[in-house]
Amino acid sequence: MPIPFIDLQAQRRRLGQPLEDAILKVVRSGAYVMGPEIAELEAALAAFGQAPHALTCGSGTEALILPLMAWGIGPGDAVFCPSFTFAATAEVMPLVGASPVFVDVLPDTYNLDAQRLDAAIAAVKQEGRLTPRAVMTVDLFGQPADYPAIAEVTRRHGLKLIADSAQGFGCTLFGHHPIHWADVATTSFFPAKPLGAYGDGGAVFSKDARLHDLLVSLRVHGQAVASDLEGRTFHHDPKYLNMRVGLNSRMDTLQAAVLLQKLTIFEDEIEARNRVARRYAEGLGDVVRTPAVITGGTSVWAQYTIEAADRDGLAASLREQGVPSAVYYPAPIHRQAPYAGYPQPGGLPVTEAKASQVISLPMHAYLEPDDQDLVIAAVRAFVKKNAS
Ligand SMILES: Cc1ncc(COP(=O)(O)O)c(C=O)c1O
Structure with a gap:
């Protein structure tokens, strides 16, 4: 037998019948979109990832787009990120009309170099063409970036910090998950990731309840959420009261059922x-x-x-x-x-x-x-x- 690069079948055999039962339960329930497994998974992910809020979404890429949209990052704005990463990290900036600004990495960990980040932000500020808005770190190959140093630079310059932890969900630094330092942490559940689904999926972790609410809205076409309905009456499904331009970035219930099983052995x-x-x-x-x-x-x-x-x-x-x-x-x-x-x-x-x-x-x-x-x-x- 050839040696596999990643062995998803060994994991499937270990998970056994309960995994197949969980999938069949969704198939039989008919709740294919936003079924009860979604909220269950979000609670389990928040607990595992030490985050006040977790939102499931369609992919690790959309998990990065959603906070940029929530913060209104767009044309004329700069988001600092490494170039030694998967395309999705930098791709989401042009998708919202903003500019990625590439910063070099440390030679030993391949993660963002905080000193070079500081210098790059200062250079962009001095040039005055773009407005620095956020920093997107990457937990490359599964290990945490230097969050204490990066968060210090980010705060000093008044920027938001997004941890692209597509490869790093579960990694810690001095016992803390990246969300301890970042405003938002995201991950991907692409099958080959350490915690992978049986298709695409992602999650956004956040600390601020209003931001989480906004992400909930953006995930489903900018639908009205509780804070939008304060002091107003709408007698129909709030899904059809669209407060802002959003996306369809729902995770399939089937993927949530798979991930709930996989989380038990993660x-x-x-x-x-x-x-x-x-x-x-x-x-x-x-x-x-x-x-x-x-x-x-x-x-x-x-x-x-x-x-x-x-x-x-x-x-x-x-x-x-x-x-x-x-x-x-x-x-x-x-x-x-x-x-x-x-x-x-x-x-x-x-x-x-x-x-x-x-x-x-x-x-x-x-x-x-x-x-x-x-x-x-x-x-x-x-x-x-x-x-x-
Ligand atoms: C660093 C990084 N960011 C973002 C993504 C995007 O995740 P997805 O493939 O779930 O959209 C990946 C996926 O490979 C990744 O490795």
């Missing part, structure tokens, strides 16, 4: 992923650059990413030895045509260098020691061959 899976990561570090730490986790941080290991000078040679050698690998991300966002014109004050030297060196190895909670040994041996064989 903590245990995070521990298993950390065991796998420790074993990789022991087996590879002397021959390649293995990942560094921020002091006080716990990663959920969305990816296990190492570095190699001849990255593409390593990928080819692993393929020959029956070991899958992946490159996240071969082309940073600012190098891609739709994003090439956006500002990058201070340049992106770390991002540029890392894009040609990183390679991710199989990582999931069900990676057996024997399979992991094959991966480790395959990497070591390539390094040894190259050194001789």
Whole structure:
């Protein structure tokens, strides 16, 4: 059997009959949209993620669009973000008419560099063409960004902080989830994510009740919510009183049912992923650059990413030895045509260098020691061959 890069079937077998029963229950109920599992999941996610409010939505991308819309971020506004990330992070700015401003990352964690962020905000303010409004951090590969430092910079400049935790739901820094520092944290439930559904889905975590209300409204076409109806009478379904321009970004009830089951084993899976990561570090730490986790941080290991000078040679050698690998991300966002014109004050030297060196190895909670040994041996064989 080939080694899978991510093994969703092992997880499905572990979840067994209760998972299938939960799916069938939704199928039989007929409540396919906004069924009771949605509110149940939102309560469970808020509890797990230490957040006062959690809102499910259609995807991790829409989870990023919703707060930008809620804050009225649009043309002429700047949102600072890394370029060493998945396209969705930067894509949502142009979608609301705003401009991403790319900031470099730290060389050890690949997450946003707070000092460079400070300098980039100052540069944009001085130039005066765009109005800084928000910072969007990314918990790349599952580990938390340097939230204390980034939040200090963000607050000092009077900006909002969004944690794009699409890859990092469940990660903590000194025991706190990113929402402890951020105004809003988001995640993705794309199947390959550490907590993945059986289709698309996302969530927005927030601390402010009025903001949460606004997100509830925006998720369904700007429908009237309780605060809109204060002091006014509308004798029909508030769904048909549209207070603002919104989206359709509802999560399917079926996905909520799946996620409720998966959430019951998520903590245990995070521990298993950390065991796998420790074993990789022991087996590879002397021959390649293995990942560094921020002091006080716990990663959920969305990816296990190492570095190699001849990255593409390593990928080819692993393929020959029956070991899958992946490159996240071969082309940073600012190098891609739709994003090439956006500002990058201070340049992106770390991002540029890392894009040609990183390679991710199989990582999931069900990676057996024997399979992991094959991966480790395959990497070591390539390094040894190259050194001789
Ligand atoms: C960093 C990051 N942000 C946002 C997203 C978007 O999530 P989705 O695919 O659920 O829209 C992803 C998904 O891969 C991601 O990795």
